[in-house]
Amino acid sequence: MTALSPVPAYPWPQGKASAFCFSVDVDAHAPWLWANRADMPRLLGHHEQRSFGPRIGMPRIAALLAAHGIKGSFFVPAIVAETHPWMLPALVDAGHEVGLHGYFHELVAQVSDDQFTHFLEGAIGLFQAQTGQTPRGFRSPAWEMTPHMLAECRRLDLYDSSLMGLETPHSVNGVTQIPVSWSTDDAIFFKFLGGGGDMGPPLGTDAVYRAWTEELQASRRYGTLMMLTVHDWISGKAVRAQMLDKLLGHVTASPDIWIATAGELAAHHRAHAPERDALTASLPESPLEHPAWKDA
Template sequence: MTEGLNAKSPWPNYQWPSGKQSATLLSVDVDAQVPFMWAHRDGLPDRLATLEIRNFGPRTGLYRLIDLFARYHVKASFYVPGLTAETNPEILPTLIEAGHEVGLHGYFHEIVADVTDAEFTGALEASIELFVKQTGKKPVGFRSPAWEITPHMLREIKRVGLAYDSSLSGFDHPYEIDGITEIPVQWATDDAIFFKFEGGGRDKWPFQSGQAILRDWISEWRTLHRFGGLFTLTVHDWISGRAQRIALLEELLDNITSQKDAWVTTAAEIAAHHASSANVGRFAVEAKIPDSIGNRRFGQTNG
């Protein structure tokens, strides 16, 4: 009676490599100043504060994160906008040399609502060309800026031969959407919604307590480990490269790396495992936009 519910169970029995109960993806979005430049693409204001806050990333924060991962002997996936790599040509080779994965993250960190399908395709192809030029190899993964994506984008990701996307949250373990392997993300484990603060009256939420967020992240990881899921942590060079956030991440990694049946690896490795495992097809979904509600209403009266 319960066989048909397996794919929707709280414990869907996702099959990880032998001896592993869950997986952890440590991911870094190396945005630097590029989102600010996209937001002001028609003319940058003559102000330095936000630019300097973000420039901390490629100057210092990124290298603190690389050092952190080296000390814990873990590999991460770094998603780098094309313009970040173009203006900091040392970043991609440095990450590759350290053994990490580099993935695509738009060219200008362009937001989906701001670009046409053709512009997305052009940015995707330009990003791939730049990555190949700087690293000698084609990246295998894509993460959309702000984690929004369209069916057209999925088709283009498949057309150019990428192995996976990491922008959606339809399961808390890998799945397929329109034939593309999806390595899911989660807003609750993204540093930006807690620690992104640029000043100037533009911030949408107050700064959060690092210790409170650490407790939440440890709880999230422990519960996902119990459920056999994927814990995807997303941090940013200019946010979590700051000293207090490095200390927070050290304590988080103390917990994760002490759990021997937790698989800590890159998104590329997780996608490769998914594609070669019995999980293929078990959690496949379509990228379907439902019909609009239109003028359907209940309880309407005339007059």
């Protein structure tokens, strides 16, 4: 097979043509805490917006999934679970997957390797204490990874769902990877906090619904995974939940789509395609070190 040969179809189970995963990054107030860790503000506005998630967004999203018979993957920062101790047990009792999403939603570029390991192990301990289970999956805050983070996921036998080098499950540096996609993340379309820091007003649901149904159609055509990622405080809003209801209706009405959690996708890949698409990720050298630059 040459580099330009058609990509072989991914071996989805039961003769399915593609896969769909409903994931939730349950950020709630964690990014606010991390961003303001050195100087906690006196203002309530942003914190209250994010608090909508655990209060209303999470129950609303859970009810929506139950109505469609879908199990989701909820990636929860440990501080959110610590603040709302009902959350992880309730999700597990409802049959959903709970995965790691940092301790404080700490950003990769702002912590050392040792700090990352400390926070990761602390989050695992909290999940074990609250659920009696060891989490099997990790998703990095802001979807960024380093070689050290991958090595730690491998050491702890965690799959990762943070990168987007392929459109189907694969492995990166020996870690099973369940890819994400910015184009099917609600934050880039709807996130709006106010206060002058936003890039622009949020899009209406009609435009996003059209884009995501096109994503679903393309996923079925090319046999890929459509990883939908929503946030508790964003898509828990009534009009966006209404849009998700319509979208999930399309998903469940399509018998050729395998609806799975990220954990189920990882387990399937390890069992049925462990040698397929095994990638090695490393950072290239700086252009300043390239001979073409040095000779200039």
